[in-house]
Amino acid sequence: MARHPSRPSEMKQPLTPQQAAERLADACSRAEYCTAELMQKLRRWQIPPASAEAIVERLRQQRFVDDARYARAFVRQKVAFARWGRRKIAAALAAKRITGQAAREALDTIDPAEYAAALQAVVAAKARSLGPEALTTYEGRTRLFRHAASRGFETDQISNTIKKLMK
Secondary structure, three states, rough: OOOOOOHHHOOOOOOOOOHHHHHHHHHHHHHOOHHHHHHHHHOOOOOOHHHHHHHHHHHHHOOOHHHHHHHHHHOOOOOOOOOHHHHHHHHHHHHHHOOEEEEEEEEHOOOOOHHHHHHHHHHHHHHHHHHHOOOOOHHHHHHHHHHHHHHHHHHHHHHHHHHHHOO
């Protein structure tokens, strides 16, 4: 019968900085990652901070990681598939430590027609789930408004969308 290691340190050898760099390059070639996500992985792999900075800088120079490119892809994905509003996307980018300029530029790439369609889909889906009183009562409209606001959409656009649906 095989002996099972009792401590996590016995299970795996820690990664060397070279192995960590190779793993990150491979991961970055398959999907977009931001600098903060890479640093988090390196901390989890117990790579020393100086080596981690050097690895990320080398990946940045080799164009494996680019926070502006990541931000544009993140914004596109969240509007099209998750149907998030600008405010929620901006908060998520800030949580991922994307700089203000890169985040603003990425948010500026949102297609207004696609954004309006996403908001309308969110409000319409919630209205269907609430039933026929959703658009006819104050309480129903308030619930629609709060739902869309929780998804990060701006208040004036939510109001206009609800008014359009009421007609």
